Amino acid sequence: MVNKSFAKYRLLFSKLLLLSIIIVLLISENNNVDKNSTLHFALEFFGFAFLLSGVIGRIWSSLYIEGKKTNILVTDGIYSVCRNPLYFFSFILLIGFFLLIKSIIISVVSMILLLIIYPKTIKHEEDKLLKIHGQLYSDYILKTPKLIPNFLLFKRSSSNKLIKINIKKVENVLVESFGFILFFELIRLVDYFHEINILPTLFTIF
Template identity: 45%
Template sequence: MRFDRMFWQWIFGVFFLVWIIFSAPKLNYLGLFNIIGIFLLFIGILGRLYATLYIGGIKNGGRDGNSFVSDGIYRVCRNPLYFFSFVGLLGILFLKGQLILVIVGAILFLLIYRFTILGEERFLSDKFGDSYKEFLKNTPRFFPDFSRFKYSERLEIRPFFLHKEIKRAFVWLLGALFIYIISILQNLGFLPVLIMIY
């Protein structure tokens, strides 16, 4: 049975939406959390843009249609797009100022994407055989090993997919703006705070 990542993303998305709208932070470190959040958010956005330069439009077929991408940022880890999405999500959640929200978000993300990644690895192993299995052995699955990074001699960029990722970056920024708007509305008394969370 194929794991439906989008279904679970929607389920947990609604869960977090309710959490964010009707709760407020109990900790007094909102300024520090904001700095961490903004930093992680921009690292996530820039990392996704950089990974897209390598794999935009060629995720399953490689640059020649018969291989997989294994150079540049893909020497560092096998799933840099997912890793930098993880970093960006943590950044947005930090902006809420609730450590528990960050921890729960991190755990749920890693659970959902573990199933997604395992399914993709099975597909690519069947498609590319021993060369991909060797890639699996030598390259970290999720958390990067930056000592493995080497520049590619040549990089072919597909503008359509890069522009698509740039548009997605604005969605990430809107997510951050949403957190700030909710906080302002709560402080002004326009939104009820049902629970204070650490």
């Protein structure tokens, strides 16, 4: 069964990690990549592409699941290709974020911490769904990948199927997701402020 306090601390941990990254970026400078190089352009391009893909995927996944996250088993649409698309697209979004900040140290440390926390969260949530839905969820596990989508399995929803959603929760997902796109612009602004010495550079990160 999902432990609510665990989920609460998981969200708190994610927010603290993001806050820590912001603080580091405000007081440090990244000289890993020449801003006029092809590599810098490639990191910006692919970083934003991953970021945008993650945002769109999270919204797509949320529209299917909000309002019936545990009481109704969703197995069509994006949930027909993997069991945890929200987490998959969150990882895609984070990869884009790490490409954009261009720091090996921040990216590696953050990814290790997230890989420690999130698999446990996924297991807790799947254990709860297995307890609620029993054999139905067991069958779903057997034919659907846990995290990496297999789009050959894609099953469209019925054309006359209506989706009931919790608008407030979807709004939260939209704000959270597009906040990462805003953060992309803030990273560029912070870099510029370091260049013109508005922000202090206490150390260099790699």
